[in-house]
Amino acid sequence: MKEAEASPSQLIDAKVAALGDWRGKTLARLRSLIKEADTEVVEEVKWRKPSNMLGVPVWNHAGIICTGETYKNAVKLTFAKGASLEDPSGLFNSSLEGNTRRAIDFHESDVIDEEAFKALIRAAVALNTSQDRSKRA
Template sequence: MMKATTTMKKNAVKEAETSPSQLIDAKVAALGDWRGGTLARLRSLIKEADPEVVEEVKWRKPSNMFGVPVWEHAGIICTGETYKNAVKLTFAKGASLEDPSGLFNSSLEGNTRRAIDFHEGDEIDEKALEALIRAAVALNTSQKAPRSA
């Protein structure tokens, strides 16, 4: 069973080598449980909040052949990591974002990043998450603006 799953994942990765979006599709399919569904829903909300978002996959290695999905717009907005008991959405500049709905519940001790851990059965506050994504994009684009003398 374990060998078949590994072979299945390797085949999915080979088939998905053409684009980051296809690799993320393969990761969602390979998870095959609530984590895949949660990651897919979060991905959809990110794209709805920012139609200009660019999907990337970073940090691929043998122990994580699908890598980590990354959503960018003038810099990294957030990453989507999957663990045994959680799907973690990490905002690269989360410490600089207002979070009036209190979505951030993980990685709170750092000076830069903030994360949201989603567990099986958690409700996603879609409006608050979309507002956070838009705020992250606004922060990225404001920092990339040319400076006038």
């Protein structure tokens, strides 16, 4: 299979496999939780370039929910409209200074609060769909 022919889901699978360490396992688990929280989520891959041939996983539903980037010491999920979301569990721990995005940095020893994370995904979808409906009205 050539990368040009690969679907976004296949590219994300390849990224998880290529990482081959805790970051791949973490990204795979977060991806699974996103799909559990929103069965209508659409996976995309954006920002592919020579230095990052597999690109950045993006999860959409009536707009970007979040992106998943991997770094040496973290898996970062950036919520496109995170500043507009309630975060009662305090999951956001990165990119807190901006007016739009918020992010969660997951580190190797972190335990994911799966229910709080899925609630945040559902809140992001609700925000996207409410804004999408208001554009059509």
